[in-house]
Amino acid sequence: MAPMTDAFSAASIADPMIPRVARVVKRKREIADVVTLEIEGGAFDFAPGQFNMLTAFGVGEAAISVSGDSADSARLVHTIRAVGAVSRALTELHVGEPIGLRGPFGRGWPMVEAEGRDVIVVAGGLGLAPLRPALYRLFAEREKYGRILLLFGARSPADILFRDELEAWRGRLDVEVEATVDHARGDWRGNVGVVTTLLSRAQFDAANALAMLCGPEIMMRFVANALLERGVAQERVYLSMERNMKCAIGWCGHCQFGPVFICRDGPVFPYSQLRGLIAKKEI
Numbered sequence: 584m585a586p587m588t589d590a591f592s593a594a595s596i597a598d599p600m601i602p603r604v605a606r607v608v609k610r611k612r613e614i615a616d617v618v619t620l621e622i623e624g625g626a627f628d629f630a631p632g633q634f635n636m637l638t639a640f641g642v643g644e645a646a647i648s649v650s651g652d653s654a655d656s657a658r659l660v661h662t663i664r665a666v667g668a669v670s671r672a673l674t675e676l677h678v679g680e681p682i683g684l685r686g687p688f689g690r691g692w693p694m695v696e697a698e699g700r701d702v703i704v705v706a707g708g709l710g711l712a713p714l715r716p717a718l719y720r721l722f723a724e725r726e727k728y729g730r731i732l733l734l735f736g737a738r739s740p741a742d743i744l745f746r747d748e749l750e751a752w753r754g755r756l757d758v759e760v761e762a763t764v765d766h767a768r769g770d771w772r773g774n775v776g777v778v779t780t781l782l783s784r785a786q787f788d789a790a791n792a793l794a795m796l797c798g799p800e801i802m803m804r805f806v807a808n809a810l811l812e813r814g815v816a817q818e819r820v821y822l823s824m825e826r827n828m829k830c831a832i833g834w835c836g837h838c839q840f841g842p843v844f845i846c847r848d849g850p851v852f853p854y855s856q857l858r859g860l861i862a863k864k865e866i
Contacts (some may be wrong), residue, residue, distance in 0.1 A: 585624065585654055587664055588701040588832055590592045591684040593595060595787055597798070599685060599688075599831070599832055600627075600685070600790070600830065600832075602626070602636070602638050602644075602683035602684055602685045603624065603625065603683070603684050603685070604624065604681050604682075604683060604684075605622045605623060605624030605625070605659070605681070605682050605683075605684045606623060606624055606679060606680065606681055606682065606824070607620050607621070607622060607677065607678055607679065607680050607681075607682055608621050608622065608623045608658070608678060608679075608816070609621035609678065609866075610676065612646075612753055613743060613744050613745065614742055614743070614744065614843060615741070616664055616665045616666075616674075616860055617662060617663065617664045617665075617674075617709065617744065618661070618662070618665070618673075618674040619660060619661070619662045619663075619840070620661050620662075620674075620676060620682070621651070621658055621659070621660050621671070622658065622659040622660075622661070622682060622684065622796075624684070626656050626657070627654055627656055627657070627658070627687075628715075629649050629653055629659075629686070629687035629691075629695060630653060630684065630687070630691035630694075630728075631649075631653050631691050631692045631716035631717040631719070631720050632648050632689070632690070632691030632692035632713060632716065632717060632759075632823060632850070632851045633648070633649060633686070633687040633689050633690075633691045633851060634648045634649065634686060634687065634688055634828075635645060635647060635649060635659070635661065635684055635685060635686030635687055635688070635826070636683075636684070636685040636688070636831050637661060637663075637673055637682060637683065637684060638669045638682065638683025638684070639669055639672035639673045639676065639682070639683075640682075640683060641737075641748075641823075642668055642669055642672040642683060643668065643669040643836060644669065644683065644685075644829075645667075645669040645670050645673065645687075645765065646672065646828040646831060647661045647662075647663055648661070648662075648689065648712060648850070649661060649716055649717070650662040650712040650713065650716065651686075651697075651716060651719075651823040652675060652714045653716050653720065654689065654719070654720075654723065656813065658804060658865070659684070660722045661673075662709070662712035662715075662858055664709050664813075666842055671787045671820075671847050676753065680777075681797070685831060686706075686831065687843075687848070688831040688832065688846055688848055689824060689831075689846060689849055689850050689851070690819065690848065690851050691716075691717075692714075692716075692717040692794065692795050692823075692852070693795075693821055693851070694717065694720055694721075694853055696721075696793060696819070697721075698731055698797075699726045699727070699729070699791075700728065700791050700793045700819075700849070701729040701730040701732070701787040701788050701791060701792040701793070702721060702728050702729070702730070702731050702732070702792070702793055702795070703732045703734070703782075703785065703787055703794040703795070703810070704717065704718060704721075704731070704732065704734070704793075704794075704798075705734045705735075705736075705778060705782065705794065705795070705796045705797075705798070705803075705806050705830075706734070706735045706736070706793050706797055706798055707735075707736045707737075707778060707797070707798020707799055707800055707803075708736070708737055708742060708744075708799065708800075708801060709744065709798075709858070710796075710798030710799075710823070710847070711735055711745060711795035711797070713797050713823050713850075714747065714795060714797050714823075715748075716744070717795055718733065718835060719821055720750070722733075722752075722755075722758070722794045725757055729787075729788065730759070730786070730787050730788070731757070731758045731759070732758075732760075732761075732785050733752065733758065733759070733760045733761070733770065733776070734761050734762075734763075734778055734781040734782060734785065735749065735760070735761070735763070736762070736763050736764070736765070736766070736777060736778030736798070737762070737763075738764065738765050738766070738772075739764050739766055739767060740762075740766065740767055740768075740771050741742045742797075743762065743764070749762065752787070757796045759785070759786075759797060760780045761774065761785075763775065763777070763778055763780060763781055764775055764792065765777065766793035766835050777802070777805070778806060779805050779809050780809070782806060782809050783809070786815070787813035788815045789810075790814060792808050792815050792817075792819065793819045793820075793821070793834045794807075794815060794819065794820045794821075795821050795851075796820065796821065796822045796823070797822070797823040800824075800836075800861060803822045803861070804862060805863050807820050807822065807854045807858075811854075816818055816853040817853070817854045818853045818854075818855040819821050819853070820853065820855075821851050821852065821853055821854070821856040822851070822852055822853075822857060822861075823849070823850045823851050823852075824840065824845050824849050824850050824852060824857070825845070825850065826838035826840060826845040826846075828845060828846045829844070832846065832847060833847030833848075840857075840860060841859075
């Protein structure tokens with residue numbers, strides 16, 4: 584078995600279409616349909632916001648954003664929602680089982696551009712996972728940034744990801760963390776409503792702010808427009824897009840979004856590049 588693994592790893596260096604073989608070392612169920620896998624199998628260097636192509640052997644391959652800390656090169660973390668055959672098979676992997684890996688791919692969050700600015704991070708549902716590496720970087724290099732705001736929205740309290748981390752971050756004195764849910768029962772004491780309700784009362788310097796958004800496209804569109812109304816420049820509002828990616832290097836065309844390819848030119852884009860496209864339902 585070892586020679587096969589070595590062959591895959593050596594080939595993947597030269598050919599981005601050939602996966603390397605890694606192994607699951609930790610599995611955690613986050614919420615009902617979401618599982619986080621920690622993977623080991625070599626050195627992993629990635630930028631916050633990038634993604635990998637993960638293979639469930641015998642089933643298929645899917646694009647999954649990295650949700651772990653880019654400072655930890657020994658281990659990859661991916662948070663996966665079971666929505667189809669491949670993603671379900673990935674969430675059903677257990678510790679010790681093999682997993683295929685290609686990547687990392689794509690353009691990540693603008694961490695350098697954010698330096699010296701107020702940073703507004705807005706996540707909807709599973710969108711918190713691709714933003715988590717950026718948050719780790721923001722917190723690790725806290726002195727490089729102005730105000731940091733994390734605004735998170737979920738469908739219900741049961742759908743809140745990384746609840747323990749959110750509570751820990753909320754306890755920091757140098758970060759503002761607010762959460763809201765679309766609907767809740769009587770035991771929820773937090774905000775109820777869409778995430779834009781949190782944005783309307785958030786305090787930041789719009790003239791010197793940068794925003795990172797990830798979530799359903801309709802949410803990102805409304806949040807982006809609300810940020811523009813507050814005075815944030817559209818070229819400093821960044822969105823992470825999701826499309827059906829197959830090759831991850833711009834060859835197959837499955838993820839074409841107007842004139843761009845999500846895998847090659849994204850998944851992170853400035854709103855100024857997408858503003859005329861994101862409202863078109865047929866794209």
